[in-house]
Amino acid sequence: MKSQQASTSKNVLPEISKAIGDSRTKAKIKRVLICRPNHRLGNLLLITPLLQEIAEAFPDCKIDLFVKGGLGPIVFKNYENVDNIIQLPKRPLKQLLRYVKGWTSIRKHKYDIVIDADKKSSSGRLSFLFANSKDKISGNIIEDIDRKYNDYKHHAKFPVYNFRNYLTEIGFAHKDTPIPSVNLKLTSAEIARGKELLDELTDSTRQTISLFTYATGKKCYSESWWDKFYQRLQTEFPHLNIVEVLPVENISKLSFKAPAFYSKDVRDIASFIANTLVFVGADSGIMHLGSSSQTPTVGLFSVTDQTLYEPYNEGSVAINTNIINTDDCIKMIRDIIDRRFRHEPV
Numbered sequence: 001m002k003s004q005q006a007s008t009s010k011n012v013l014p015e016i017s018k019a020i021g022d023s024r025t026k027a028k029i030k031r032v033l034i035c036r037p038n039h040r041l042g043n044l045l046l047i048t049p050l051l052q053e054i055a056e057a058f059p060d061c062k063i064d065l066f067v068k069g070g071l072g073p074i075v076f077k078n079y080e081n082v083d084n085i086i087q088l089p090k091r092p093l094k095q096l097l098r099y100v101k102g103w104t105s106i107r108k109h110k111y112d113i114v115i116d117a118d119k120k121s122s123s124g125r126l127s128f129l130f131a132n133s134k135d136k137i138s139g140n141i142i143e144d145i146d147r148k149y150n151d152y153k154h155h156a157k158f159p160v161y162n163f164r165n166y167l168t169e170i171g172f173a174h175k176d177t178p179i180p181s182v183n184l185k186l187t188s189a190e191i192a193r194g195k196e197l198l199d200e201l202t203d204s205t206r207q208t209i210s211l212f213t214y215a216t217g218k219k220c221y222s223e224s225w226w227d228k229f230y231q232r233l234q235t236e237f238p239h240l241n242i243v244e245v246l247p248v249e250n251i252s253k254l255s256f257k258a259p260a261f262y263s264k265d266v267r268d269i270a271s272f273i274a275n276t277l278v279f280v281g282a283d284s285g286i287m288h289l290g291s292s293s294q295t296p297t298v299g300l301f302s303v304t305d306q307t308l309y310e311p312y313n314e315g316s317v318a319i320n321t322n323i324i325n326t327d328d329c330i331k332m333i334r335d336i337i338d339r340r341f342r343h344e345p346v
Contacts, residue, residue: 029058029112031083034159035127036117039069039090041266041285042309045182045292046156047117048079049312052180053160055081057167066106066127074266078185106131113137113166117159137166156182156312181313184270184292194271201259202241207341209233209333210261210273212245212281212290213253218303219283221321226253229326236330237337240277245269245286278336283309291316296336298329315339 032054036047044067054063062083065072072085088102089095107130116128119139128136137159145161146152152161157179164175186194202208211233213226233242244254246262263269269286270293273279279290280298288311291297296315299306302322310318315336319329 029061031062031064031109031111032058033064033066033106033109033111033114033131033133034117035066035106035114035124035131036121037066037068037088037123037127038118038121039067039071041071041075042288043118043155043285044071044075045184045285045288047159048075048183048185048292049156049180050115050117050159050163051076051079051081052183053163055079057163057172061112064106064109064111066102066131071266075184077267078187103127103130108132115159115163118155119158135166137162151179151307153308154310154312155308179312181294182288182292182311183294183313184267184289186267186271186274186293190267190271191274194268194273195275197261197263197268197272198243198275201261202243206239206241207337208241208243208276209237209337210243210245210276210279210290210295211254211258212247212279212284212286214247214249214251214286215282215284221253221282221300221302223253223255227255227257229329230254230258232326232330233333236334240337243276245273245279245281247286277340278333280333287311296340298333298336300329 034047034050036043051063061081063081064084064086065082066086068088069090070087072087076082076085086102086105089098092099106127109132111131111133113135114128114131114133115137116124116139118124142162142165145165149161152158160179168174198208214220242258244252244258244260246252246260248264250262252260261272266289270289273290273295274293276295278298279295281287281290282300283304287297287299291311291313294313297311299311299318301318301320306318306320317332
C-alpha cells in the first residue's frame with residue numbers, strides 16, 4: 001500500500017490503457033465493493049454520492065455493499081448498479097453463522113476495486129484489507145486533496161474525492177465538478193404518496209415547514225429550546241403549515257403541539273419531507289434522510305462537527321447553535337422559503 005500522502009490505490013492496473021476515458025478501461029472495471037459496515041441510517045445515506053460517482057465512471061459495473069443491519073436494501077433500493085448487499089447482523093454474537101458468512105463472502109468474490117468508505121472505522125478498514133481485489137482505494141486522508149478542497153473531510157465527500165484521485169491515476173481526465181448530493185432516489189410514485197400523507201395531516205392549500213425535534217444523546221435539544229423555536233416559527237410564518245416528523249421512538253420535544261407524522265418506513269418519511277418547503281432538524285440520521293429527499297435541510301449542530309456531517313444537497317445549510325442565534329436561524333429559513341416561492345435555485 002502506498003503512503004497516504006502519495007496515493008489511495010494499490011497496484012494501479014498495469015494492463016489497463018492510460019487513454020483518457022478509454023472504453024477498454026471501463027470494460028475492465030466490472031465489479032466494485034464498498035466497505036461501510038455500519039447500521040446507522042445517516043452513515044448509509046452518506047454512501048450515495050459515491051454510488052452515483054462510480055455509476056457515472058463505470059456505467060456497466062456492478063457494485064456490492066458490505067454494510068450492517070437491515071436498512072441497506074431499503075436505502076439503496078433504486079440504485080440499479082447495486083448488485084449484492086452483504087448485511088452483517090447488528091448483534092454478531094446472536095447470529096454468529098450469518099456474521100462469519102458475510103465476512104467470508106467478501107473474500108470469496110473477486111473485485112476489480114475495493115473502496116474503504118470510512119477512514120475511522122476499524123471494521124471498515126479490516127474488511128477493506130480482507131476483501132479479494134487487485135486494486136484498493138483506502139479511506140486515508142490525501143494531504144494534497146485535503147489542502148485543495150475545504151469540504152474534503154465531509155463523510156459523504158472524501159470517498160468521492162479519493163475515487164476521483166484514483167481515476168486520474170489510471171488515466172482518466174481530472175474531474176472538478178461538484179460532488180453528487182446525498183440522494184435516496186425517490187420515485188415519482190413515492191413522492192406522490194408523500195403528498196397524500198402530508199395532505200391528510202395539514203391544510204393542503206398551504207406550503208409546509210417540517211421539523212424533526214429528536215436526536216440521540218447530547219445532540220438532542222431540550223423541550224424548552226424547541227418550544228421557543230416553534231413559537232418563533234409560528235409568529236414568523238403564519239401563512240405556512242408546521243409539522244413534526246416523529247422518530248421511531250414516537251417522542252415529541254414539542255409535546256405533540258404541532259401536527260405530527262409517524263412512520264417506521266424511511267422511504268415514506270423521506271417522501272413526506274420531499275413535499276415540504278424546508279426541513280429543520282438536529283444532526284441525526286433523519287436529518288440526512290431529509291436532505292436525501294432533495295428538500296433544503298437546516299441542520300442544527302451543537303456538539304458534533306458540522307464540517308463532517310452537515311446536510312448535503314442543494315439549498316441545505318448547517319447551523320452551529322452555539323454561535324448562531326435564533327434570529328439568524330429564522331433569517332436563513334426565510335431566505336430558503338423565499339427562494340423556493342420564487343422558484344429560484346437555493
